[in-house]
Amino acid sequence: MHINNKLTATTISLPFYYDNGKLVMNEPLAESLVKDAYSQGIRSFTTSPQYIGGTCECFLGRVLEPVRKFINLSTNYPYFDKTLPVENAFEFCLSRSLMDLRTEYLDCLYLYADSVEEGLLPQQLMQAKMAKEEGRVHHIGIIFTPLNLFSAKEVLKGTNNIIDTVMIYFIPTLEAQKELLSELKNSGITIVGGGLVDAGNKQLPNNILSKSHVIKNITASELATRYFMSQSVFDEVIFQLESKDFLDIVCEVSRNSKKYDYTEIEKYFKQTEFNPANPRVICCNCGYCSPCPKGIEINKIFNSYAYYNQYGMSNIALEVFKEYQDKVGGSIEKACINCGLCEKKCSHSTPIRKNLRAVEKFMNDLNITSKNFENYN
Template identity: 25%
Template sequence: MKYRNNRNGEPISILGYGCMRFTTSGGRIDIDKAEKELMEAYRAGVNYFDTAYVYTGSEAALGEILERNRIRDKVNIATKLPQYLIGSRTAIDRYFDEELRRLRTDYVDYYLMHHMTAMNQWDKLKKVGIEDWFAEKKASGQIKNIGFSYHGNTEDFIGILNSYDWDFCQIQYNYVDETSQAGVEGLKAAAAKGIPVIIMEPLRGGKLVNLLPDKAKELIASKETGYTPAEYGLRWLWNQPEVTCVLSGMNSIEMVQENCRIASSAEAGSFTQDDFDTIDKVKEIIKETELVGCTGCRYCMPCPKGVDIPALFRSYNMTALESKSNARFEYAQTVGLKKEPAFATQCIGCGKCEQHCPQNIPIREKLKEADKVVRPWNYRIGINIVRKFMLRG
């Protein structure tokens, strides 16, 4: 197992164990199966285990497994405060204390503000005294490192990043998300401040393995490296020195063994030109399934009325690669929860965007088409309800 350091020089395994996808049986986590898989990873050198308050049963299962095997002090627990449910300082303490009980521990190594999407969420937390709470918990030793996980746009990510002296952060990032959400720009901004970056969705929940087009799978299989689709995705990430740890929701011994094998030899800067060319070709094949030929260059931005054009087109294209439900959910969280609305219905048809588009996309026409698919009537209602709840205050 390879390791990269946190801000204090303490080692973090480059492969982290994502505990959200433990196998369930009868609606409950299969604790014995999860224990076998987790301990296989631990013996291979994994020392970073990620869970969250809202991952049903996950914190309790992790706590039980670590206690059973007496390894709590040998690993790092990362868990998350459901910041979207916080309305007072008392609520912060209530959730945190419950998490400690579930995890059967008296401290958390890495504690994140969960699912941040916009600056106003951080502003709300500050109003209820989160910064003083951080200071108290770090002084008492109950929390060693403070961070946040993120699912918004690059601009707000950098805003939150610069608003506090964070110890680490967590972003969704992979070779098809290079320019979306926090993206490579956010990754490099964090690294420039010396802030470790934890990666989630490195293979888009397995979509860059199981749902790759057959043409892409055949290309990968033809390479002399012998790399699997998962291996290309993981090595692409670990090739970047700015990446500290990559989370994988491992739920089979075979998956644990494969990922640990890869993590035992992956080095920053080890990708060859042929490896880069292979990834580029895979991305080109994926683009063949796209509904709009948007490259995410953002020459169309800013829209005078605030429409996030690239984000909508990206989600629309996702409906062809993955599923409509996944695309709609991602659009809802990355665009729907921005402080200022950015929906296609705000378009007034001025055509300014089309004047700057290098791909000559009929943007005004495609906005209407994409919005109908990505934000149907029931999602519009749902997004409005969630906006009122999460963006209040």
């Protein structure tokens, strides 16, 4: 079965549940999903030591060991992990990843651009280069977010061509973002992008920003996947291996990539410039902040905001946000008891409580605007 070789599955959102406040992977369901992905032609998988309570690498290594020579396998170096030893943290983490993934080499090892601000990247690069010379790593990448992407050229300038791959975990809707990625690609850098709307097979409501342009019977997942896959700047497109619904949608898009013209799809993505008034929320969806003692689904709420802020799909953003808001009794502000447990567990030290309130206010205001727009029409 032919699948576009751009597709890469990430294990960041494999099926899991909570047991006494601890993330536990639903291994039978997750294994079925990984094997289904492979059977549908997916040959690239990426993971990280911290995903789903630190279990993803061992799980993926066990499930994919029989087909290791037929796949590309990548992982990240989580420099921010407080459980890493003080001495030789990089070597400890790399050796553990290779052992857990049951492989002698990584097709790509990703570093985080965030580590630049802490002055840690030069040492990581030196160690990664040594690992590459030893054959334990074939390619070295770096992960950028929307907040630090525009420093990419400056960061890469100081890496002496050690880094050959750039990953962005969001959809670039700004022209300046696309131009920068094209410039990097033209310089020989492999560009990897991800962060598709994983709304499964839920039908996409009419977009209030584009009511005159509606594709019937399309889902948010399919729309975002088609938008991503149609952009030639990406050598790889990462999708979240979360459910069979989403996997089937992504694979179907790949098999039938020319169903819609790109200009038809692009009309749904209305963000043309950065709005500094919008909340600045970056969530990697690792789930470390959960479970919330009051049942607030933190990463899901941040993802619903991303539907609007990164993709410009207002109605799907409002619909999903209201769904999670209703689960906690209608108001995050009232449900949150300010215990701070989420922030203590967040590996990126983000101000989660402040961001939740900012997103709720923004989405509630957007809902009022949407209703006024509907009444006007």
